[in-house]
Amino acid sequence: MNRVAIVGVGCSRLGSTSRDVSYREMIFEAAVKCYEDAGGIHPQDIDAFVASSEDFMEGISIADEYVPDQLGAVLKPVQSITGDSLQGLASAMMHIQTGQMDLVVASSFSKASNVQHYENVVSYACDPVTVRPLGENPYFIAGLEMQRYLYETGTSEAHCAQVVAENKYNALFNPLAVYGAKTDIEQVLASPQLFSPLKYQDIAHHADGAVVVLLASERKARELAKKPVWIKGIGWATDTPNLDSRQDGWGDAVYARLAARQAYKMAGITSPRHEICFAEIDDTFSYKQLQHLEALNICARGEAGKLLCQGEFSRQGGFPVNMSGGSLGVGYLHEANGLYKLAEVVWQLRGEAGRRQLDGVKTGLAFAWRGIPTATGVAVILSNLE
Amino acid sequence: MAFLERSTKNTENRYWYPEENTFPVSNRYTTGVAGQRFFGELKDNARITGTRCHSCQVTFVPARMFCERCFARLDDWLDVGSEGTVFSYTVAYVNRDGSAKPEPAIIAAVRVADGILVHRLLGCNAGEVTIGMKVQAVFRPEAERTGSILDISHFRPV
Numbered sequence: 102m103n104r105v106a107i108v109g110v111g112c113s114r115l116g117s118t119s120r121d122v123s124y125r126e127m128i129f130e131a132a133v134k135c136y137e138d139a140g141g142i143h144p145q146d147i148d149a150f151v152a153s154s155e156d157f158m159e160g161i162s163i164a165d166e167y168v169p170d171q172l173g174a175v176l177k178p179v180q181s182i183t184g185d186s187l188q189g190l191a192s193a194m195m196h197i198q199t200g201q202m203d204l205v206v207a208s209s210f211s212k213a214s215n216v217q218h219y220e221n222v223v224s225y226a227c228d229p230v231t232v233r234p235l236g237e238n239p240y241f242i243a244g245l246e247m248q249r250y251l252y253e254t255g256t257s258e259a260h261c262a263q264v265v266a267e268n269k270y271n272a273l274f275n276p277l278a279v280y281g282a283k284t285d286i287e288q289v290l291a292s293p294q295l296f297s298p299l300k301y302q303d304i305a306h307h308a309d310g311a312v313v314v315l316l317a318s319e320r321k322a323r324e325l326a327k328k329p330v331w332i333k334g335i336g337w338a339t340d341t342p343n344l345d346s347r348q349d350g351w352g353d354a355v356y357a358r359l360a361a362r363q364a365y366k367m368a369g370i371t372s373p374r375h376e377i378c379f380a381e382i383d384d385t386f387s388y389k390q391l392q393h394l395e396a397l398n399i400c401a402r403g404e405a406g407k408l409l410c411q412g413e414f415s416r417q418g419g420f421p422v423n424m425s426g427g428s429l430g431v432g433y434l435h436e437a438n439g440l441y442k443l444a445e446v447v448w449q450l451r452g453e454a455g456r457r458q459l460d461g462v463k464t465g466l467a468f469a470w471r472g473i474p475t476a477t478g479v480a481v482i483l484s485n486l487e
Numbered sequence: 488m489a490f491l492e493r494s495t496k497n498t499e500n501r502y503w504y505p506e507e508n509t510f511p512v513s514n515r516y517t518t519g520v521a522g523q524r525f526f527g528e529l530k531d532n533a534r535i536t537g538t539r540c541h542s543c544q545v546t547f548v549p550a551r552m553f554c555e556r557c558f559a560r561l562d563d564w565l566d567v568g569s570e571g572t573v574f575s576y577t578v579a580y581v582n583r584d585g586s587a588k589p590e591p592a593i594i595a596a597v598r599v600a601d602g603i604l605v606h607r608l609l610g611c612n613a614g615e616v617t618i619g620m621k622v623q624a625v626f627r628p629e630a631e632r633t634g635s636i637l638d639i640s641h642f643r644p645v
């Protein structure tokens with residue numbers, strides 16, 4: 102199989118709002134950073150571009166047609182993936198693996214602050230005859246999931262609150278993060294109930310920003326990059342969209358289990374907790390980080406909360422998780438969530454993660470979930486080892 | 488290769504895509520062969536129906552035309568009754584638009600046969616709900632039923 106490396110990463114400034122630039126100017130900023138990070142690539146030298154976005158979020162439809170100019174992709178092969186940007190990454194990777202292309206871009210963005218009625222966009226994604234007619238805020242689905250997860254695993258609301266406290270604390274050391282804070286379990290537990298047991302602080306708040314990543318064939322990576330980061334494995338899976346037949350998928354993130362299995366197999370990983378050094382894992386809701394850690398086979402079901410509270414997933418722990426601050430600390434970047442997590446893993450593997458740098462890390466995991474009401478996840482294994 | 492300009496004053500950022508330029512987008516959604524029959528049964532007979540896949544030993548509720556697991560055609564229609572058990576539940580404190588509800592509402596995932604119906608749970612307070620609790624669908628009067636999931640008014644404890 103043709104090997105593929107990440108040779109450039111660019112992230113725009115992030116913000117809870119971004120009144121100073123349009124979303125296309127924001128992507129342009131990330132693209133310029135990415136191309137300079139790759140040693141000063143001109144977009145003319147890039148073979149193809151993959152953007153990840155969803156209609157309705159941009160205030161326009163057929164968003165794919167708006168992709169080219171801000172990436173330097175006018176009159177080039179361009180493709181859009183309606184999903185998380187790590188699904189876009191998988192597509193960009195496959196472009197290179199055809200052997201026909203050497204340099205391919207994956208890009209994504211969030212301009213969440215422009216979305217006036219996000220709950221309606223999510224409602225529109227819910228089943229139109231069994232769920233939408235209830236007229237409820239679709240985040241109730243997360244409340245149902247969390248309740249079932251806590252029931253099946255014996256995890257507590259305090260364990261979930263500790264996820265929030267740790268991630269927001271980690272975010273204090275990430276200059277890009279929007280929602281860094283020093284908080285504690287009591288404060289999180291005391292935040293307003295929204296869809297109990299889900300509380301206001303259990304939910305990652307939205308942020309604006311763009312991430313652009315440049316992928317290269319092995320030949321091109323050796324030519325360009327001082328520190329290529331290799332994609333060792335990738336996997337993705339989607340559970341049924343029907344809430345009525347999700348079965349095990351309510352309490353367990355089955356999509357994550359399957360995505361990880363595929364990625365681990367490709368990377369030759371049999372004991373993820375020991376063979377992977379650290380991870381950036383979806384924490385759209387606090388309980389999701391714990392549920393995902395278990396589904397990714399980092400620990401057994403019902404263990405994640407306890408291990409978290411013992412410090413296993415902190416900087417000094419055996420398996421650091423979300424040193425970036427995660428979505429709870431950085432901000433929820435919609436389809437760009439996955440690429441941001443990937444960018445964090447790349448910075449760590451290059452030794453460029455500043456004050457959040459982990460010592461001697463060789464292999465990292467990025468995992469993204471597509472959010473309510475979906476059951477889609479993508480796992481990527483990256484390494485700085487040859 | 489970068490732009491050198493930025494807005495530096497919020498008061499200067501005037502040119503939004505204006506609210507007045509938005510327009511409603513609406514559409515129809517075809518419930519399909521199985522949906523037509525499922526919602527017809529709700530409306531006409533106050534009956535919840537499922538279809539059984541005999542090779543997977545699963546009864547889908549709401550009824551489907553095909554099994555999502557083994558891809559078989561499903562034509563064994565069953566009346567699955569109006570009772571189920573609470574599979575999960577949540578207490579919603581806010582409406583769709585984020586405004587506070589006057590009274591928190593219990594929303595339950597109710598297991599009926601092998602399917603799950605998500606619906607309101609009335610007739611008990613939040614502290615009384617438990618996973619595994621038996622509940623029953625309460626139908627609207629025939630004259631008010633329209634062929635919608637809301638023909639079930641709510642679930643209540645048995």
Ligand SMILES: [Zn+2]
Nearest residue numbers: 540543554557
């Ligand atoms: Zn079947």
